[in-house]
Amino acid sequence: MKQHNFSAGPCILPEEVLKKASEAVINFNNDDLSLIEISHRSKPFVDVIEKARKSALELLNLDNKGYTSLFLHGGASTQFLMIAYNFLNKKAGYLNTGTWSTKAIKEGKLFGDLIEVASSEDQNFNYIPKNYTVPTDIDFLHCTSNNTIYGTQMKEFPTVEVPLICDMSSDIFSRQLDFSKFDLIYAGAQKNMGPAGATLVVIKNDLLNNITREVPSMLSYKVHVGKDSMFNTPSVFSIYVSMLTLDWLKDLGGIPFIEEVNNKKASLLYNEIDRNELFKGNVVNEDRSVMNATFTLNDEKLKEKFDAMWKEARINGLNGHRSVGGYRASMYNALPLFSVQALVDVMQELERTA
Ligand SMILES: *Cc1c(COP(=O)(O)O)cnc(C)c1O
Numbered sequence: 001m002k003q004h005n006f007s008a009g010p011c012i013l014p015e016e017v018l019k020k021a022s023e024a025v026i027n028f029n030n031d032d033l034s035l036i037e038i039s040h041r042s043k044p045f046v047d048v049i050e051k052a053r054k055s056a057l058e059l060l061n062l063d064n065k066g067y068t069s070l071f072l073h074g075g076a077s078t079q080f081l082m083i084a085y086n087f088l089n090k091k092a093g094y095l096n097t098g099t100w101s102t103k104a105i106k107e108g109k110l111f112g113d114l115i116e117v118a119s120s121e122d123q124n125f126n127y128i129p130k131n132y133t134v135p136t137d138i139d140f141l142h143c144t145s146n147n148t149i150y151g152t153q154m155k156e157f158p159t160v161e162v163p164l165i166c167d168m169s170s171d172i173f174s175r176q177l178d179f180s181k182f183d184l185i186y187a188g189a190q191k192n193m194g195p196a197g198a199t200l201v202v203i204k205n206d207l208l209n210n211i212t213r214e215v216p217s218m219l220s221y222k223v224h225v226g227k228d229s230m231f232n233t234p235s236v237f238s239i240y241v242s243m244l245t246l247d248w249l250k251d252l253g254g255i256p257f258i259e260e261v262n263n264k265k266a267s268l269l270y271n272e273i274d275r276n277e278l279f280k281g282n283v284v285n286e287d288r289s290v291m292n293a294t295f296t297l298n299d300e301k302l303k304e305k306f307d308a309m310w311k312e313a314r315i316n317g318l319n320g321h322r323s324v325g326g327y328r329a330s331m332y333n334a335l336p337l338f339s340v341q342a343l344v345d346v347m348q349e350l351e352r353t354a
Helices: 015-026 043-059 075-087 099-108 205-210 221-226 236-252 254-275 300-312 337-353
Strands: 067-072 091-096 113-119 141-144 164-167 184-188 199-204 279-281 292-297 327-330
Touching (some): 043 067, 043 236, 075 199, 199 205, 254 279, 254 292, 292 300, 300 337
Parallel strands (some): 141 164, 164 184
16 A cells, blocks of 8 residues: 655655556557657647646636646746746835745845845744735735745735735645636646646736846746747656646546545644644644644654654655754645544554653
């Protein structure tokens, strides 16, 4: 049996997706060719990327609403600079809610003035800032919906008059939101969609009118939109697996269905963290992430024992990020409820035997 995989990224994918993907590497479409050795311009692959692009928009309720979806290279980290290169003309606003926002800010500063509209750095990013005022004279507001490392998640998004750009790498397709609030959404595939290598970008077509700078082709949203996400050879394998995962999600009932499952998994674990006196959560309750739960042991002396116990229970990927320590349970879409139960069982066993 497969291990219980709580890895933060690259992360767990559905079993049936992995199976189909492995078959396609040997023989795709019964053509006696591998998916990864055929032309990306051939009909079988063009069908794949078109389907993946369409499914992404459908799941987000953004099809036929003036948005284009793209699968680009370079991870979410390349989006940090691409966004600023394309859209930061004078001054932009950023919410600083963790490591990834901090990195986006660093890249943004290379292209113009930047203001941190709000930050939770004062409390080591253990909460989401609230009640801040967003200036109206900025080119865009950038935010990060889910803070993969610290374990906080934005439950609400500011209503703004300027373009709203969001890094949704670690909670895309996990919960219902009014996605039409956003002018650009991006997400590295490897957190909730597929293998590393592709980055989903969903961009409102009107936003392209805001570009004034001359941008190199590979970093230009206009170029990628104009070429239907095929300006250069796309990450064929990552896009294929992403297509399969999006199909899997659509078949299950889409985001409304998975959101309910995700909420169940998160409640199960957070209830145990709150009930069990050996553990405590790292972040403010109301801002807790449904995807990445961070917690620590109250007594570090139990660490060795707890670590041995969860490894024995065939749990993988529970160590916190190196910058935070403690534990992090990442509960992405494909993680079954019984894996969370397995972790809770271990926490209760530790309580009984400590
Ligand atoms: C993992 C992650 C990134 C970095 O993604 P890469 O694809 O490795 O560049 C950026 N933002 C968030 C929120 C992440 O979780």
